[in-house]
Each structure stands twice: as C-alpha cells, then as structure tokens.
Amino acid sequence: MSGMSGASARPAAKAQTPLAYFAAQTLKAFNTNKTSWIGLAVFLVIVALAIFAPALAPFDPTDQNILEKLRPPSAEHWLGTDSFGRDTLSRVLYGARISLVIGVVSTLAAMLIGSAIGMLAGWHGGRIDTVTMQTMDVLLAFPSLILGLILVAMLGPSMVNIIIAIALTSIPPFARIARAPTIAIKEREFVLAGRALGFSDARIVAGHILPNIFPEILVMGSLWLANAIRTEASLAFVGLGVKPPTPTWGGMIREGFENILDSYTLALVPSVSILVVIFALNLLGDGLRDAVDPKLKGET
C-alpha cells in the first residue's frame, strides 16, 4: 500500500492509472492466499441466489399449507416444509436477502462512520483523540451482542432499527483500524507536500490518507460483514428479527428449534446456510488480511 509514491519512480511511458494500480494490488492480495478466491466465489454464489430468489424459489415463501406441514425432504419440497407447510427451500432463498441486506447496509454504515471517526481522531491527535478512542474502547468492552439485543428491544424490531443497532455495535473496530495508519501516514512526506501546497485538511485526509488505509478497512469490512450476519441471525433467533412471516435465517432456526423433535431439517437447513456465508466471508477476509497487514508483509 506504500507503493503509491513508488509508482511514480517508474518510466513515465508506462505510468499506471490509480485504478489499474488498485486492481493490480487487489489481484495480488487475492493471489497471496488462494482461499480468498474460494471465499469470494462462494459468497458471490450466495449473493446471486439471494438476488434471483424470486425466479429460483419453487414456492411463495409465505404460502401456508397446513396439510403439508413438517414434511421431510421430497421431490416436491426439496428441503421439506415447516410447521405452517411453507417450503423450506424457498424460505431459505428469500431469507438470504434479509441477512445480506441487513449485513451489508449495517457494515457499510459502520465502515463509513467508524473510519471517519478513526481518521479524525488520528489526524487531530491530542485531547480529541484520547476522548474519542477511550469512548470507542468502552463501547468495544461491552458485549456487542447484548448491546444489540437491548437496542433492538428498546427501538422495536424493524429492519431499520436492526441495521442501526448492528451498525452502532460495529463502529469501534473500524475507528481503531483507521486511526493507527492515519497517525503513521500523517508524518509522511506526501502529506507534508500536500500541506506545503496549501491543501485543506479535508482534502489531504480524503485524497491522500483514505486511499492508503482503504485496503485495511475493506478487509475488516468483510470480516465484520460476517459478524453482522451472525448478529442479525442471533437477534432473529431470540425473536428480535424482522417480523414474521418474512423469512429470516435466524427466525427459521428459531421455528426449527421449536419443532426440533419433529423435524431436524427445519433447524439444520438455515443453520448450514448461515455457516456457509460466514465461513466464506471469513475465508475471504482472512486470506486478504495476510496480504494487507503490514506486519505480515514480505512473509509467505
């Protein structure tokens, strides 16, 4: 990531555009650990399944059919039916949408707010830095799942409130990860040069510091997306998810758990789905982290 200044040293004829440079770096990061490719592929397949759920799902996910309730997997219902006779496969496909939307939106919000807080704290230093990061540490110390549970319970379980609660609990790690490199980078020559040219603080931070810490934030993002999906499922599991009959994976596990003695597939199918998504995201983020983490650079 420090190659930004190095790129200009090359012959001018073959100067890389910033975008091409970024693409090349990304490709290199992916190739550091081949498992990142597997993670990305699996995740994209799940995203595609979620997007095309209306076309792929054999049944309406909320269509009840009491005569067909708690059926084991069959040719008609590949993954069986639940206690209302709803098709489990269709519900899992639609449930992916809720998990992904809540996960992605809340993680993006946390990324934006958290990195902004971290960069500002690191950039200003002094008292602002101390107070902000102390606050972040306090938030980080509190069990995020419990904070999320209480926030959603008090705000009421709607999609927007769930997103707010998950985003709030994921802000501190992003603030932390954005702060440290900001402090290191603000002493570098190109920042000094920017200052000498009379650039405003905002321009230096947005134009020259952000691109340098962006890869790390992005990697953290994939790991925290996994965490957000897990938190959403946990909330839904204790009854604080998006209101039924909208299918959510956590809610489906809850229903499956209540009928666990009658049908084991009911709890198992959404459980495995969640596990696959989170595992794929962890593979992706973990593989990329090795490439991005400056401490590990030059290894492997």
Next chain:
Amino acid sequence: MTAFVVRRLAFACVTLFAVLTLVFVLVRIVPGDPAQLILGDQASREAIESLRHRLGLDLPIGEQYGIFLSGALRGDWGVSMVTGQPVIREVLRVLPWTIELTVVSLMLGIALGVPSGVYAAIHRNRLVDYSVRIASLLGLSFPPFVAAIVLLLAFAIALPWFPVISAQSGSLSAWYRSITLPAVSLGLITAAYITRVTRSAMLEVLSEDYVRTARAKGVPWNAVIWRHALRNALIPIITVVGLYLGILIGNSVLTEIVFSRPGLGKLLIGALNQRDYPMLQGMMVIYTLVVVLVNLLTDLTYGFVDPRVKLK
C-alpha cells in the same frame, strides 16, 4: 507494582463510570415513554403518572442520573416490574450458572486452543497447519446458537447421551451431564479464537533472535517452544482471551436459551420480552461490572506475565 495496580484501578473506575453513563443515556433516549410502553395504549393518564413517579421518571434528569449512579454502585438497582423482587437478588440468583458455564468453556478453549496453536505454528505451511487454520476459521464462523443446536441434535436427540434440558445439579455425574454440551458448544468456538491468536503470536516469536540463540546453544527444542517462545507469546494471547471473555458472556446468552439453562441469558431475554426496564438496566450494570472486572484482571495479568509492562 503498587503504582501499576493503582493506575489500572483508576482506569477501571473511569471506564465503569463511563459505561454506567452510557447505560443511563441509552435507557432514556429510547423514543416513547417507558411508563406508556409498560402499561400499553389503554392505560389511564393517572396510572401512567403514578408509574412514572414510581420509576422516578418525573424527577429532573440530573437528579435521575444521581439516583441511578449511587444506586448502581450500592447494588440498589430497583425492583423488577414483573416479579416485584429486587433486581439484584434476581441477578445474583442466576449469576453462578452463567459464571460456571463461561469459566468451564474458557478452560476448555484454552486447553484445546493453546496446544493446537503452538503445534500449527511449529509446523508452519505444512498439512497440519493448513488443517488447523481451516478448522479454526470454521469454528469461529459458527454462530453460538447454531453450534449449540447442532450438538443438541447430534448428542441429545440422535444419540441420547446427554439431556436435552441441562439444568441438573447435585451429584457430580449429573453436573457433568448437564454442563458438557453447553460448555463444549461455547468452548469449541473459544478454542478456535485462541488457536488463531496463539499461532500468529508464536510465529512472530519464533522468528526472534533469542529463539535462534537458544537453539544455537543447544537448548532442547521442546524447552525452546514451551519455555522461551510461548512465554513471550503470552501477552497477545492474554489480550485476546480478555477481549474474548466479553464476547463469550454475550454468546452464553444464546447457549443458555438453546439448552434451557438458567442464567443471565434467560433472565435477559425474559426482561426484554416483558419490557422490564429496571431489570434491563440492572442487567446492563452487571454486564458492565463483569466486563470492567475482566479487563482489570487482564491488565493486571500483563504486569504479572511481562515485567516490562509495569514500567510503562
């Protein structure tokens, strides 16, 4: 050493104060009047007013804050709206269950995680290393309640080795039967975290000069690993264990629900469902106390493990 302990204690007090303030603010920024929420839409104006008075919501905000802070520190957390019992009594009644589960899971996590992390590190980039890395990544991908349900399905329903509801106590064998599945489901996830941090901490330490020196002067490999390297890798491991305890306490909520085990989790979910505000507030205070205490212990352990920390 005394100065170090005093400094850490002071910091813990500041944190405690900050989180208590956060809890206070959190309970009050919620849209809507708690009294209205508790009593429902049909409640009369008088009933709401009298409940507001009982909850102290009619006092000026500064006074409410003072009452809350002094109450929180004295252990007076109000009375549950549902049972009419003092919140602290309800909390203390179930707290041992949660502590027991957390401690046993943590022990299991350390006992499994540290050796496998060390083993993976010294066999770096070999098949064992890859297997341990993938297995630990899979382990920490498990949402806690999913791990619990899978174990419940496998070892309480498909193979009826353990009870479905785990709340027995009394004899040692009953205790063992009731704690095994909940502790294993949390312990395996904990082990996954500890394995990963142990592995990376060991990798870092193993490339240090003093490890090479120790090997060069003929210290047996086992002694190098366990005495020289692991000792120095302990700081990051303890950091993660300390941070993870907070997550573990959060995760235990779901595990307790799946295994119908008494504990803070069941109390919390009950309070959430019934909108028992004093209880919720009290539970946030207890979680805060536990987390601050754990952080303090972690900090003090640093000083114990690494004498350099005390000097900073």
